[in-house]
Amino acid sequence: MSVICPVCGLISDDFQPRYDRLAVICPNCGSFERHRHQILVFNKILRNRIKSDSMILHIAPEECIGEKIRRIGKYTTLDLKMKNVNINASLTEIPLRNSSIDLIWCSHVLEHIKDVDKAIEEIYRVMHVNGFFLVDVPITEKKNYKIEIPN
Numbered sequence: 001m002s003v004i005c006p007v008c009g010l011i012s013d014d015f016q017p018r019y020d021r022l023a024v025i026c027p028n029c030g031s032f033e034r035h036r037h038q039i040l041v042f043n044k045i046l047r048n049r050i051k052s053d054s055m056i057l058h059i060a061p062e063e064c065i066g067e068k069i070r071r072i073g074k075y076t077t078l079d080l081k082m083k084n085v086n087i088n089a090s091l092t093e094i095p096l097r098n099s100s101i102d103l104i105w106c107s108h109v110l111e112h113i114k115d116v117d118k119a120i121e122e123i124y125r126v127m128h129v130n131g132f133f134l135v136d137v138p139i140t141e142k143k144n145y146k147i148e149i150p151n
Contacts, residue, residue: 006039007031007064031064034107034136039068046103046132047072054102057126060109061085069105091119096126106135 004011008029018024024032031039050056054073058066061077069075077085078094089095092115104127113119127133 005029005031006036006043007068026064029064029067031062035062035064038065038105038107038134038136042069042134046134049132050103055100055128056103056105057096057101059091059104059106061105062107065105065107069103073102092122094122094126098125099128099131101126102128102131104131104133104135106133108136108138110135111137 002011003014003023005015005026005028008026008031010026010028012027015023016025016027018032026036050073052073056069056073056075058069058075058077060079060082066075066077076087078087078089078091079085080088080090082088087095091109091113104123106123110116110119123133
C-alpha cells in the first residue's frame, strides 16, 4: 500500500516516524499529518475562493505549507521571533490595515499566545469581512481553550 502526500505530491511506501508515532513526516517535504490535513481542507473548501490578487497572511509559516500557498495569492508571513518572515510582530498587535487580508493561515500558534482573546480580535480586525481564517491547535488532554468569536 502506498501513501500520497497532498502537500508535495510524493507517492511513497509510508511516511516517516516521529518519536512514538508512526507514519508522521513526509520524507520529501517534511509535512506532518496536520499540514497534509490543512492542504486537503484548503483544496476542498477554499482553493476556488482565493484568487491571484487575494492577500494571504501565513502566521508562524511552515516551509512545506508556504511553498504550496505562496504561489496562490499575495503572500505575506508574520511571526514574533522567526527570521526570514515579512513582518516580525505579535499576533496581539498586527501592523496591518483593517480588513486587508483574505486568508489567514495559523497552525499550532494560538496555544503559545498569552492573550488569545486579543490575538483573535486582531485577526478579525485585519481579516476581510468575506475572508477566511484557517486555524488549528494541538489536541491535548492537559489544556482547555475557550475562544469567543467577536461580533
